[in-house]
Every structure is written in structure tokens, then in C-alpha cells.
Amino acid sequence: MKKILMVDDDIDFAGAVKILLESKDYEVVLAHDGKEGLEKARSVNPDLVILDVMMPEMNGYDVCVVLKADPKLCRIPVILLTAVDQVMFKTSYTKQMGLMTEADDYIAKPVESAELVKRVEDLIRSST
Amino acid sequence: MAPSLNILVVENDIAILSKVTSLLEKRGHNVIPVESREEAFASIQKKSDIIDLALISLELPKLGAWPLIKTLRKPKYEILVFVMSADCGEESIEAMDAGAYDCIRKTFTTKRFWTKIDRAIERISLTRELKKLKHKRKSIHDPGTENMRAIFDSIADGILVTDLDNNLMFCNSKAADMFDISRDEILGKPVQQLVKYKRLQKLLVSSHEAGSSAVHMGHQQVCLMEADEKRLRVHINPVINRDGTHVGTVALTHDVMAITGMDSLKDDFIFMVSHQLKAPLSAMLMQLSVVLDGLAGDLTEKQKSLLSKAKDKTKGMIALVSDLLDFQRLEEDRVLLQITPLNLTEILERTIDLMDIMAEDKHITIKTNVVDNLPYIIGDKNGIEAVFVNLFSNAIKYTPDGGQVTIDMYKSADDVRIKVVDTGIGIPRTEIKRIFEKFYRIKSESTTHIAGSGLGLSIVKRVVDLHNGSIYVDSEKDKGTTFIVTLPMAQ
Numbered sequence: 001m002k003k004i005l006m007v008d009d010d011i012d013f014a015g016a017v018k019i020l021l022e023s024k025d026y027e028v029v030l031a032h033d034g035k036e037g038l039e040k041a042r043s044v045n046p047d048l049v050i051l052d053v054m055m056p057e058m059n060g061y062d063v064c065v066v067l068k069a070d071p072k073l074c075r076i077p078v079i080l081l082t083a084v085d086q087v088m089f090k091t092s093y094t095k096q097m098g099l100m101t102e103a104d105d106y107i108a109k110p111v112e113s114a115e116l117v118k119r120v121e122d123l124i125r126s127s128t
Numbered sequence: 129m130a131p132s133l134n135i136l137v138v139e140n141d142i143a144i145l146s147k148v149t150s151l152l153e154k155r156g157h158n159v160i161p162v163e164s165r166e167e168a169f170a171s172i173q174k175k176s177d178i179i180d181l182a183l184i185s186l187e188l189p190k191l192g193a194w195p196l197i198k199t200l201r202k203p204k205y206e207i208l209v210f211v212m213s214a215d216c217g218e219e220s221i222e223a224m225d226a227g228a229y230d231c232i233r234k235t236f237t238t239k240r241f242w243t244k245i246d247r248a249i250e251r252i253s254l255t256r257e258l259k260k261l262k263h264k265r266k267s268i269h270d271p272g273t274e275n276m277r278a279i280f281d282s283i284a285d286g287i288l289v290t291d292l293d294n295n296l297m298f299c300n301s302k303a304a305d306m307f308d309i310s311r312d313e314i315l316g317k318p319v320q321q322l323v324k325y326k327r328l329q330k331l332l333v334s335s336h337e338a339g340s341s342a343v344h345m346g347h348q349q350v351c352l353m354e355a356d357e358k359r360l361r362v363h364i365n366p367v368i369n370r371d372g373t374h375v376g377t378v379a380l381t382h383d384v385m386a387i388t389g390m391d392s393l394k395d396d397f398i399f400m401v402s403h404q405l406k407a408p409l410s411a412m413l414m415q416l417s418v419v420l421d422g423l424a425g426d427l428t429e430k431q432k433s434l435l436s437k438a439k440d441k442t443k444g445m446i447a448l449v450s451d452l453l454d455f456q457r458l459e460e461d462r463v464l465l466q467i468t469p470l471n472l473t474e475i476l477e478r479t480i481d482l483m484d485i486m487a488e489d490k491h492i493t494i495k496t497n498v499v500d501n502l503p504y505i506i507g508d509k510n511g512i513e514a515v516f517v518n519l520f521s522n523a524i525k526y527t528p529d530g531g532q533v534t535i536d537m538y539k540s541a542d543d544v545r546i547k548v549v550d551t552g553i554g555i556p557r558t559e560i561k562r563i564f565e566k567f568y569r570i571k572s573e574s575t576t577h578i579a580g581s582g583l584g585l586s587i588v589k590r591v592v593d594l595h596n597g598s599i600y601v602d603s604e605k606d607k608g609t610t611f612i613v614t615l616p617m618a619q
Contacts, residue, residue: 020417
């Protein structure tokens with residue numbers, strides 16, 4: 001069973017995503033801030049990380065940069081998740097940040113369940 | 129207490145003259161005692177405006193009293209006249225016919241004297257009061273030039289008027305203050321010489337050149353102007369006289385400094401609230417999706433239908449919050465625009481891809497006619513994308529099922545035009561000029577079920593303005609709406 005690490009301080013959102021992904025036969029591990037996310041990435045060794053951008057302790061961009069700089073972890077695909085950007089600005093801004101942090105994909109919150117599942121499946125398929 | 133009056137006493141009998149004078153002076157009146165008709169005339173010439181009452185002896189030599197009475201009763205003076213005579217006989221009655229008020233016997237007792245004088249004084253006070261009231265009424269009901277000027281000078285906004293040769297013809301005191309104009313020297317001088325604000329000059333001058341069609345429509349320009357720590361909202365209108373001739377331009381300048389402060393406070397508040405709303409709404413949407421997908425247990429049809437309505441509402445709220453945040457950024461951050469050469473054809477295609485699902489849902493066909501090799505424009509990609517997204521999604525939203533949206537993109541003289549035509553519900557004529565206002569939504573039976581924030585078109589307008597483009601709208605109720613956006617070509 002593939003493991004997904006979901007890092008988001010919004011427990012409600014993360015909880016719903018956990019149920020959603022578990023229904024698609026993934027094992028979902030939750031972390032509630034950037035620091036915990038980084039620790040769990042090291043201990044759990046997930047197949048995919050979903051990273052919220054706006055978080056206490058350490059934000060998602062920073063976590064992503066650290067992950068991608070770590071030779072043991074850099075192969076794990078990362079999806080950045082953000083509510084920072086709006087319709088007109090989200091594309092370029094998130095793309096830029098994604099490129100800079102070497103994230104593998106980015107999704108703007110709010111996102112539909114089907115869309116999220118599709119992105120996760122695509123990324124896991126392409127990385128194996 | 130009775131008012132102190134200026135009283136002219138004309139009497140050639142010195143004894144009587146001094147007696148009357150001292151009686152009147154004892155009561156605080158100001159007496160002008162004269163002994164002859166000639167002296168009397170001289171006093172009237174000099175002090176006609178202050179004389180309230182005249183006492184004239186009928187026994188002046190050579191019937192001297194008559195011309196005096198006549199003069200004093202002329203509309204120019206209207207001074208109340210008493211005649212004094214030995215017997216108040218036939219002659220005094222004639223005097224009263226000529227305009228005298230009453231007659232006093234020279235053999236008067238003090239009491240009788242005051243009875244008569246007091247009555248006269250009361251009459252004078254009443255006449256004065258009446259005059260004042262009449263004046264007041266007149267001043268409001270008859271706004272002559274003088275009053276008009278006073279009215280204009282009492283207005284809290286600045287008013288400037290120019291003629292067709294761009295000479296300043298009028299400026300009220302507020303405008304003189306605002307623009308530091310000396311009002312003594314304004315008349316007929318070129319506005320460029322007097323108003324040092326280039327932007328206002330340009331507005332006043334260019335409005336003449338707007339052409340007659342704009343003028344006939346009562347074309348109004350509104351803009352914000354910032355200068356010298358002032359923030360002004362300026363309305364420019366043509367001045368049209370009674371026969372419909374365009375004779376000049378009027379500018380109304382309103383200081384919006386205070387309002388702006390409140391506005392930015394309100395904007396901060398909206399930004400804060402929308403930001404705080406976005407995260408919980410995202411969570412709600414995900415939770416509802418998960419439950420609706422049956423991941424939290426099987427649902428009955430009733431539960432499904434209720435929850436999917438809740439999900440739609442949540443999406444609506446998210447769209448509103450997104451629009452608010454977008455708009456906010458556009459308002460506060462002009463520099464946010466990143467200017468690069470843009471291939472509009474590419475942007476158009478991508479936007480239509482985004483819209484396809486929405487259109488398919490409603491069985492609406494989207495037809496596009498794009499001219500090949502369209503020139504690039506210089507602009508902000510995200511902004512232009514927002515323009516396209518809003519215009520196309522509006523066209524789809526406000527077109528009933530099975531309708532059609534046609535998008536043309538072509539080159540004109542020195543701009544590129546995007547024309548979006550739908551077969552939708554249309555915009556009532558009266559509402560057209562308000563559709564670009566922030567938060568404005570047309571309320572009618574056909575729009576109540578369509579979700580929207582009322583911000584889409586104000587975002588469009590703002591982006592188009594920032595690109596020095598323009599937007600036109602034409603619409604017919606129940607037939608459809610056409611939007612045309614022009615964007616200047618890259619030089």
C-alpha cells in the first residue's frame with residue numbers, strides 16, 4: 001500500500017483528505033506543521049508528500065526546499081497546496097514558487113476531491 | 129424699548145423747533161432740526177438713507193412744505209411725514225392727501241404729541257420688518273446673478289467653467305482655494321495659465337474635443353486626481369445652453385481625502401475577512417465532497433440532494449471570496465501588473481479550455497473566430513486572463529441552456545478587439561451604466577439563481593483601464609449581450 005504524508009495545519013481539511021485518499025487505498029499519515037512534517041517524512045518514508053504552504057513553525061516552501069536538498073528524500077514527489085493565490089494570480093505565482101522549491105506539482109485550495117485524487121494518482125504513477 | 133430713530137424736523141418758528149427737538153431727544157431719538165425748506169432738502173440729499181421720520185411745518189414760507197412732502201414720499205425715500213399746523217384744518221387734510229401720515233397741532237400737549245409719534249414709530253418698525261421679510265423671500269426665490277454667486281460660493285465643492293476656447297469663465301471660491309486661483313483676474317484667461325494641475329487642464333481641454341456625439345449624450349467624465357496632498361474626484365460635463373449649443377465645460381471637484389481614508393479601512397477589513405474565510409471554506413468543500421462521495425457511509429437520495437446543495441453554496445462563497453481578494457489586489461497594487469508581450473490567441477485558447485466544462489453542462493456552443501497572425505499586445509498576462517475568464521464565464525452564466533457564445537478576435541486600426549456575443553438574458557438599458565460598479569448585480573427573476581459576487585466586471589474594467597484599453601457593451605433584453613474590449617497594440 002502506498003503511503004502519503006499529508007502536512008497541513010488545518011485539521012478539518014487534512015482529515016477530509018485522509019478519508020478521501022484512504023478510500024482510494026492509500027495509507028495516509030498526517031502532520032500538523034512544517035517541522036512535524038519534516039520529521040515524519042524522515043521516519044515514515046512516504047511515497048508522496050502533500051504540503052500546505054501556509055503553516056506555523058515552518059512553511060510549506062521551506063519544508064519542500066529541505067526535502068529536495070536531502071539526498072535520501074529528494075526523490076519523493078511533492079504536491080504544494082495553497083490558498084494564498086486567487087484565480088488570476090495563482091497560476092504564475094504558485095508556478096514560480098513551485099519551480100524555485102522544485103515541487104513536483106501544485107494545487108490551489110479550494111480543490112475538488114476528484115481533482116486531488118487525480119493529481120495524486122498521476123504523480124505516484126509517474127514516479128514509480 | 130422703542131428703537132432710536134433719525135428724525136428730521138422742519139420748522140421756521142424757533143420756539144416750536146426747539147421744543148419738539150428737546151422732546152424727541154429726551155427719548156433718545158436723533159433729531160436733525162432745520163429752519164427752512166432749503167436746509168431740509170440739503171439734509172435729505174445727504175442723509176436720505178438714514179432719515180426715518182420727518183416733521184414738517186405747514187406754515188413754511190411760500191408753501192414750502194408741499195415740495196418737501198412730495199419728495200419724502202417718493203418711492204425712492206418713502207419717509208413717513210407728519211405735518212405740523214396751528215389748527216390741523218383744511219390745509220393739513222390736503223397734506224395728508226399728498227402723502228403725509230398725520231397732523232400734529234402746534235399747540236399740542238406732551239401726551240397727545242407722544243400718542244401720535246408712538247403710533248408712527250410702531251408703524252415704522254412694522255414697515256422695516258416687512259421690508260426685511262420681503263427681502264429674504266426675494267433673495268431665495270429670485271436667484272439673480274448676485275445670489276447665484278453666493279450660492280456657488282457656499283457649495284463645498286469646487287466649480288470651474290471654461291468656454292470653448294479654453295478660457296476660464298467662472299470659478300467659485302472653493303475652486304479658487306483648491307487651485308490657488310486669484311478670482312479677480314480669472315475672467316477670460318486661458319485655463320492653462322490659471323490651473324496649474326496638468327491633469328485637470330487636460331480634462332477640461334480634451335472634453336471640447338470629444339466631439340458632438342459625446343456632448344449630446346450629456347457625456348460625463350469622472351476621474352480621481354492626486355496632487356499636493358489633495359485627492360480630488362473630478363466630474364467633467366459639457367455646458368449645453370437652452371438651444372442645445374455646446375458652449376463650454378464645467379468641472380466639479382470634490383475633495384475625497386477623508387472618504388479615501390475610510391475606504392482603505394473598509395478595504396483592509398474586507399481583505400482580512402475574505403482571507404480568514406478562505407481556509408474554512410476550503411475545508412468545508414473537501415468535507416462535503418468526501419461525504420457526498422459516500423466515503424463516510426452510504427447516503428440516502430435526500431441526504432445527497434441536501435448536501436450537494438450545500439456544496440454548491442460553499443463553492444459560491446469561495447468564488448465570492450476569490451473575487452474579493454482579486455479585486456483588492458488590483459485596487460491596492462498597481463505595480464503588481466507584470467508587463468510583457470502577450471499572444472492573445474494563446475491566452476484565448478487556454479481560457480476557452482477552462483470554460484468548456486461549464487459550457488457543456490449547459491449545452492452552450494462556443495464559437496471562436498480569431499484572425500490569423502494577430503499582433504502581440506503589451507500587458508499583464510494574469511490580468512488579461514482574468515478579463516477573458518470573467519467575460520466568457522459571464523456570457524455562459526447569463527445565457528440559457530442551448531444558447532450560443534461567439535467570440536471574435538480581430539485587429540482594428542491600432543488595437544486588438546475582443547468581441548463576446550451571447551444569446552443570453554440581456555441587460556436592461558437602465559442598468560447598463562452600472563454593471564461595472566463594484567458589487568453591483570442586476571436583481572431580477574432571471575438572475576436570482578445565478579451565483580456571482582458582482583465583482584467580475586469591475587475587475588475586467590479595472591484591468592482594461594490599466595492597459596489603456598476600453599470596453600463597450602451593448603445589450604437587448606432577452607436577446608443577448610455584446611461586449612467589446614479594445615487593447616492597444618504593441619508599438
